[in-house]
Amino acid sequence: xxxxxxxxxxxxxxxxxxxxxxxxxxxxxxxxxxxxxxxxxxxxxxxxxxxxxxxxxxxxxxxxxxxxxxxxxxxxxxxxxxxxxxxxxxxxxxxxxxxxxxxxxxxxxxxxxxxxxxxxxxxxxxxxxxxxxxxxxxxxxxxxxxxxxxxxxxxxxxxxxxxxxxxxxxxxxxxxxxxxxxxxxxxxxxxxxxxxxxxxxxxxxxxxxxxxxxxxxxxxxxxxxxxxxxxxxxxxxxxxxxxxxxxxxxxxxxxxxxxxxxxxxxxxxxxxxxxxxxxxxxxxxxxxxxxxxxxxxxxxxxxxxxxxxxxxxxxxxxxxxxxxxxxxxxxxxxxxxxxxxxxxxxxxxxxxxxxxxxxxxxxxx
Numbered sequence: 230x231x232x233x234x235x236x237x238x239x240x241x242x243x244x245x246x247x248x249x250x251x252x253x254x255x256x257x258x259x260x261x262x263x264x265x266x267x268x269x270x271x272x273x274x275x276x277x278x279x280x281x282x283x284x285x286x287x288x289x290x291x292x293x294x295x296x297x298x299x300x301x302x303x304x305x306x307x308x309x310x311x312x313x314x315x316x317x318x319x320x321x322x323x324x325x326x327x328x329x330x331x332x333x334x335x336x337x338x339x340x341x342x343x344x345x346x347x348x349x350x351x352x353x354x355x356x357x358x359x360x361x362x363x364x365x366x367x368x369x370x371x372x373x374x375x376x377x378x379x380x381x382x383x384x385x386x387x388x389x390x391x392x393x394x395x396x397x398x399x400x401x402x403x404x405x406x407x408x409x410x411x412x413x414x415x416x417x418x419x420x421x422x423x424x425x426x427x428x429x430x431x432x433x434x435x436x437x438x439x440x441x442x443x444x445x446x447x448x449x450x451x452x453x454x455x456x457x458x459x460x461x462x463x464x465x466x467x468x469x470x471x472x473x474x475x476x477x478x479x480x481x482x483x484x485x486x487x488x489x490x491x492x493x494x495x496x497x498x499x500x501x502x503x504x505x506x507x508x509x510x511x512x513x514x515x516x517x518x519x520x521x522x523x524x525x526x527x528x529x530x531x532x533x534x535x536x537x538x539x540x541x542x543x544x545x546x547x548x549x550x551x552x553x554x555x556x557x558x559x560x561x562x563x564x565x566x567x568x569x570x571x572x573x574x575x576x577x578x579x580x581x582x583x584x585x586x587x588x589x590x591x592x593x594x
Contacts, residue, residue: 257569290322308360348389406438434481435499438576
C-alpha cells in the first residue's frame with residue numbers, strides 16, 4: 230500500500246495557526262495502549278520546545294483507557310474529552326488530538342474543582358475553548374442532562390465575561406444518539422431560541438454518537454469568540470451543495486468562519502452524505518457516501534478560497550470501523566495532500582449514515 234497520507238503512525242502532525250501575536254498548534258497523532266505514554270511524552274516535549282501550553286485534548290478509544298490516559302500524562306492541566314463510539318467495543322485506542330497555544334496568557338475556566346478549559350485575549354478578540362462539559366447528576370434523564378449541559382455552558386462562559394451567543398462552534402457527543410437525537414434537537418432548539426442564538430448566529434457543530442468516560446448522556450466542547458472591534462468578523466458559511474441544517478430541524482450552521490487581522494479560521498461542521506433536499510443518499514454504500522461527503526466539504530473550502538492543504542485538523546467518524554481504509558483510498562485516488570485526520574468509531578446522527586467528517590482550515594489573509 231502507498232505511504233499513508235492520513236495521520237501517519239510514525240509522526241505527530243502539527244499545524245500552526247498564528248493570529249494576532251498568538252500561535253495555536255493543532256496536533257494529531259495515532260496512539261495505542263502500547264505507545265500511549267510515548268505519544269503523550271512526545272507531544273509534551275514538542276510543545277515545550279515551542280513554549281506552548283496544551284489547552285485541549287481528544288482521546289479516541291474505550292472508556293477503560295481513560296484512567297490509563299490520565300496517569301500517562303505527568304500533569305493533566307487541560308480537559309481531556311474521551312470519545313468512545315456507541316458502535317464499537319472500545320477495545321483499542323485509535324488516536325488523539327491536542328490544541329496548544331503560545332503567546333497568550335491562559336486563564337482557567339473551572340467547573341467546581343475541575344478545569345474544563347481556558348480563555349485568552351488578543352488585541353482583536355477574546356477566545357474561550359472548553360471541553361468535557363457534562364452534567365454532574367448522572368441519574369437525570371437524557372433531555373434533562375442536555376438541558377443542564379447547555380445551562381452549564383452559559384455559566385462557564387461567564388467566567389470569561391462572555392455570553393452564550395459568543396459561541397462559534399460546538400462539539401456534542403450523545404450516548405446512544407440514535408435513540409434520542411430528535412429529542413435532543415428539541416432541547417437545543419428551545420435553548421437557542423430562549424437565549425437569542427437565532428437572532429445572532431447559529432454555531433457550527435458536530436453531533437455524534439459517542440459514549441464518554443463515566444457514561445454521561447451528553448458531553449460537550451465549545452469555541453467562543455468575542456470580537457473587540459469591527460475588524461474581527463464571525464459569521465456562518467453556507468454549504469454550496471447542501472441545504473441549511475435548520476431546514477430539517479437541526480440547529481447548526483454548516484460552517485463558521487472567524488476572520489481576523491492576518492488570518493482566517495474556517496470550522497466546518499460534521500458533514501455526511503446528505504443531498505440538497507436534506508435526504509440521505511447512497512444508502513448502504515460507504516464508499517459513495519465518503520465521495521459525496523468529501524465533495525461537499527471541498528465545495529465549502531473552495532467557497533472561502535481554501536483547499537485541502539489548508540486543513541489544520543479533522544475527525545472522521547465511521548459507523549463500521551473496518552471501513553476506515555476507504556477514506557485513505559479516496560484521498561490517494563484523488564491525489565490529496567497529507568491530512569491531519571483522527572479516526573473515530575461512532576454512530577452518525579441517522580441510522581443510514583455510515584460516515585461523517587468535520588474539518589478546520591486556516592489561511593493567512
